[in-house]
Amino acid sequence: MSNSYRGSAVVRWVNDRLPIFTFLDHQMRDYPAPRNLNYWWNYGSLALVALVLQIVTGIFLAMHYIGDARFAFDSVEHIMRNVNYGWLLRYLHSNGAALFFLVVYVHIFRGLYYGSYKSPREILWWIGIVIVLAMMATAFMGYVLPWGQMSFWAATVITNLFSAIPLLGQEIVAWLWGGFAVGGPTLTRFYALHYLLPFVIFGLVFLHLWALRTVKSNNPLGIDVRGPQDTVPFHPYYTSKDYFGMGLFLLVLAGFVFYAPNYMGHPDNYIPANPMVTPTHIVPEWYFLPFYAILRAIPDKLGGVIAMAASLLVLFVLPWLDTSRVRSARFRPIYKVIFWFLLADVVLLGYVGSQPAEGIWIHIGRALTAYYFFHFLILTPVVGKIERPRPLPQSIAAVVLKGGKA
Amino acid sequence: MAEHGTAAVHTGETRRDFLYVATAAVSVVGVGAVGWPIVDSMNPTADVLALATTEVDLVPIEVGQAITVVWQSKPVFVRHRTDQEIAAAADVAIEDLRDPQADGDRVQKPEWLILIGICTHLGCIPIGYKGDFNGWFCPCHGSHYDTSGRIRVGPAPENLKVPPYTFTTDTSIVIG
Numbered sequence: 245m246s247n248s249y250r251g252s253a254v255v256r257w258v259n260d261r262l263p264i265f266t267f268l269d270h271q272m273r274d275y276p277a278p279r280n281l282n283y284w285w286n287y288g289s290l291a292l293v294a295l296v297l298q299i300v301t302g303i304f305l306a307m308h309y310i311g312d313a314r315f316a317f318d319s320v321e322h323i324m325r326n327v328n329y330g331w332l333l334r335y336l337h338s339n340g341a342a343l344f345f346l347v348v349y350v351h352i353f354r355g356l357y358y359g360s361y362k363s364p365r366e367i368l369w370w371i372g373i374v375i376v377l378a379m380m381a382t383a384f385m386g387y388v389l390p391w392g393q394m395s396f397w398a399a400t401v402i403t404n405l406f407s408a409i410p411l412l413g414q415e416i417v418a419w420l421w422g423g424f425a426v427g428g429p430t431l432t433r434f435y436a437l438h439y440l441l442p443f444v445i446f447g448l449v450f451l452h453l454w455a456l457r458t459v460k461s462n463n464p465l466g467i468d469v470r471g472p473q474d475t476v477p478f479h480p481y482y483t484s485k486d487y488f489g490m491g492l493f494l495l496v497l498a499g500f501v502f503y504a505p506n507y508m509g510h511p512d513n514y515i516p517a518n519p520m521v522t523p524t525h526i527v528p529e530w531y532f533l534p535f536y537a538i539l540r541a542i543p544d545k546l547g548g549v550i551a552m553a554a555s556l557l558v559l560f561v562l563p564w565l566d567t568s569r570v571r572s573a574r575f576r577p578i579y580k581v582i583f584w585f586l587l588a589d590v591v592l593l594g595y596v597g598s599q600p601a602e603g604i605w606i607h608i609g610r611a612l613t614a615y616y617f618f619h620f621l622i623l624t625p626v627v628g629k630i631e632r633p634r635p636l637p638q639s640i641a642a643v644v645l646k647g648g649k650a
Numbered sequence: 651m652a653e654h655g656t657a658a659v660h661t662g663e664t665r666r667d668f669l670y671v672a673t674a675a676v677s678v679v680g681v682g683a684v685g686w687p688i689v690d691s692m693n694p695t696a697d698v699l700a701l702a703t704t705e706v707d708l709v710p711i712e713v714g715q716a717i718t719v720v721w722q723s724k725p726v727f728v729r730h731r732t733d734q735e736i737a738a739a740a741d742v743a744i745e746d747l748r749d750p751q752a753d754g755d756r757v758q759k760p761e762w763l764i765l766i767g768i769c770t771h772l773g774c775i776p777i778g779y780k781g782d783f784n785g786w787f788c789p790c791h792g793s794h795y796d797t798s799g800r801i802r803v804g805p806a807p808e809n810l811k812v813p814p815y816t817f818t819t820d821t822s823i824v825i826g
């Protein structure tokens with residue numbers, strides 16, 4: 245089989261011993277992708293680009309960073325001032341993390357709109373959610389590393405979430421800290437885990453793609469591929485399209501890195517960590533704000549933590565909450581509307597999360613939190629039952645060749 | 651041969667099952683034995699646990715003043731309460747409190763209120779002489795504590811904790 249591979253003598257010599265070219269061909273050139281994928285399908289490969297960027301910049305930052313509470317803050321300043329292109333590495337890493345989340349959130353909402361979580365893609369969807377959870381843990385621990393005021397108090401507030409666990413809460417938190425408060429041991433272990441987790445994410449991405457290769461890509465019509473007339477080879481068609489998207493992504497990243505590198509950061513994090521003073525207004529990074537708003541919406545410690553966890557965990561059961569068998573929102577007149585309501589709800593939650601927890605914001609936050617769960621637990625199953633979907637097209641090819649949007 | 655084979659499979663089944671169970675059991679015990687030391691290695695270390703007590707001289711603290719000292723790397727508030735503050739703390743219907751506790755049970759001497767300065771919600775440090783009850787206000791998610799350090803409004807579930815302390819003389823204490 246392997247010696248049937250065409251190519252130069254060297255390529256064949258290698259391929260006969262390790263069929264890497266056959267493998268790549270199989271994955272890229274022979275992989276049939278639906279011919280109607282739109283730009284919302286760019287975000288998966290973009291997420292991979294962002295992950296690789298984080299790993300590469302992170303490894304080079306790690307060569308100068310010191311994971312010890314006595315030196316951490318100064319070592320980051322050293323990176324910014326003395327290390328050649330240290331500022332570039334750090335700004336790429338911090339802004340890259342934020343854009344990584346943006347890309348992954350778009351990727352998730354794409355899945356929500358086109359029903360990509362439905363059979364047979366449930367496990368693919370699950371692995372995706374596990375990836376977001378691991379990303380959140382990674383970004384949180386990374387944010388602690390510069391050991392500024394925001395780092396310290398983010399670490400305090402987030403680790404204290406575990407103290408809400410009945411009975412064992414305090415023991416668990418002391419175990420996480422390695423002490424009686426966030427301190428040196430906490431920073432050093434977060435550094436170790438911050439280095440490790442991205443590689444775990446890499447492994448998860450591999451599983452994600454394995455599942456994808458098994459069940460194949462969904463598409464904007466949400467109907468199954470019927471035959472070769474519905475597909476094009478992934479390479480070179482989608483590789484070139486993905487490269488184009490990557491160019492735009494890198495432009496946006498460069499815009500932040502070169503023109504507004506601290507736009508998404510907080511000035512308080514340039515003050516060294518002080519365990520005796522909490523900044524008067526602490527807010528998480530923007531990509532955590534919707535969840536933060538949900539945490540604060542519930543006037544009970546344990547309840548808030550449960551609601552926040554549930555807001556993500558509900559996505560695991562979404563494939564069964566959605567009772568409609570039609571995937572794409574294009575053919576679901578009511579679902580299409582509630583999809584946009586959900587998106588607006590999450591964006592507004594993010595805004596509320598950035599405001600102080602007082603007065604009117606508390607009530608708005610509660611209403612938006614209630615709607616979030618109402619969407620998944622009530623609206624989604626009910627709409628699936630009562631909605632009358634529009635007729636599905638015959639095939640992908642029929643729609644594409646008509647040039648219409650169906 | 652064929653017969654022998656099927657017979658072997660037949661009787662071998664239970665023996666092989668035994669091997670499955672045995673290898674699985676060895677693995678579980680092995681992982682457990684190695685796992686606990688690994689997990690426990692993350693707990694506070696011996697030197698952290700041995701952290702000493704903290705001594706506080708109360709003489710310089712005027713009535714109506716509070717200082718923050720460090721004990722086991724935690725902030726501890728030492729507040730010299732005024733008569734009004736003591737009266738306000740006593741004048742509360744205890745049943746209505748979220749974490750019912752009489753002021754008398756939280757102090758050794760009414761004029762000295764000594765508290766661990768960590769919000770029982772998510773661990774921020776409340777600001778003194780602020781909030782609806784002029785005790786402490788936590789800026790993180792808006793918890794208000796009264797002049798006895800009891801939670802009155804906001805998300806915190808419990809009162810500010812009282813650390814173990816003893817008066818060594820009339821004007822000095824040892825925390826811990």
Ligand code: HEM
Binds near residue numbers: 299379382387442
């Ligand atoms: C999923 C991938 C990753 C994400 C989302 C991520 C996120 C972050 C964030 C948000 C920060 C704080 C940036 C700041 O405000 O300064 C940070 C810092 C840091 N990260 Fe990562 N990171 C990732 C991968 C890695 C990897 C693989 C390494 C090392 C091999 C690494 C090493 C570091 C170091 C040394 C710092 C401290 C220096 C600094 O603050 O700039 N990161 N990370």
Ligand code: FES
Binds near residue numbers: 772789790805
């Ligand atoms: S930590 Fe004090 S109110 Fe949340």
